[in-house]
Amino acid sequence: MVKRYGDRYKLIFMNSKRIPGYEEVLDEWELFCRKHGRKIKGLEKMENSISRSKSRIYEIAMCNEWSHFMTGTLDSTKYDRYNLPVFQKDLSIFIRNQRRDAKAPDLKYLIIPEQHKDGAWHFHGLLNGLNPKMLYEFGPNVPEKIRSRYRNYLAYSKRFGYCSVGEIKNKEAVAAYITKYITKEMAKTNVGLENNLYYCSKGLNRAEKIKQGKLLTSPERWDFENEYVKVKWIKKEDIDKYII
Numbered sequence: 001m002v003k004r005y006g007d008r009y010k011l012i013f014m015n016s017k018r019i020p021g022y023e024e025v026l027d028e029w030e031l032f033c034r035k036h037g038r039k040i041k042g043l044e045k046m047e048n049s050i051s052r053s054k055s056r057i058y059e060i061a062m063c064n065e066w067s068h069f070m071t072g073t074l075d076s077t078k079y080d081r082y083n084l085p086v087f088q089k090d091l092s093i094f095i096r097n098q099r100r101d102a103k104a105p106d107l108k109y110l111i112i113p114e115q116h117k118d119g120a121w122h123f124h125g126l127l128n129g130l131n132p133k134m135l136y137e138f139g140p141n142v143p144e145k146i147r148s149r150y151r152n153y154l155a156y157s158k159r160f161g162y163c164s165v166g167e168i169k170n171k172e173a174v175a176a177y178i179t180k181y182i183t184k185e186m187a188k189t190n191v192g193l194e195n196n197l198y199y200c201s202k203g204l205n206r207a208e209k210i211k212q213g214k215l216l217t218s219p220e221r222w223d224f225e226n227e228y229v230k231v232k233w234i235k236k237e238d239i240d241k242y243i244i
Contacts, residue, residue, distance in 0.1 A: 111200070
């Protein structure tokens with residue numbers, strides 16, 4: 001099949017497809033997991049979470065418009081830096097209020113939590129729909145290299161802690177960059193705590209399947225492949241070359 005991610009096109013070749021009504025045949029890995037119990041299944045859950053989250057984050061980043069990259073912290077004098085579920089709930093309320101109070105009705109976000117060594121949380125992500133009046137220059141106490149490139153999202157800073165936002169110049173580069181925050185250590189912590197690996201606004205665009213059929217010819221080199229699937233980023237005009 002071919003899926004469209006914004007202005008990029010992904011050719012996906014699957015070695016097999018599960019058909020409803022047929023029982024799944026257990027592979028060696030599944031049998032091994034069942035034999036050795038929760039420890040192995042926990043590892044499998046983590047690896048699957050990493051893979052799915054990276055793919056989904058890239059998909060959301062590429063299929064939607066974003067104006068700013070953000071880094072946000074939690075100030076211990078204002079907020080519990082260690083309670084991620086509470087922050088996620090309060091962030092949703094904060095964004096909803098910002099849409100109304102700051103006259104930014106289309107404000108949207110995609111945020112990835114990251115944990116300090118002491119267990120406190122900070123965040124990276126993408127924003128769109130900010131009202132320019134929501135952003136302010138940093139004061140002289142902030143280093144020049146930050147003041148020259150980033151702005152202060154003041155409402156967030158007052159509510160939660162320091163926050164810097166910078167304009168996005170290359171969406172594709174930023175989409176690839178933010179997936180790097182999904183690491184094994186981060187996933188191990190979040191899966192164990194039953195936290196999500198990312199948070200985003202409702203109603204965001206997802207990849208659109210635009211064609212499905214048989215592989216007509218194989219690319220000289222796939223961008224990714226394993227025993228189940230092969231992936232190649234292609235040009236729009238090459239879609240009919242590869243799939244029939």
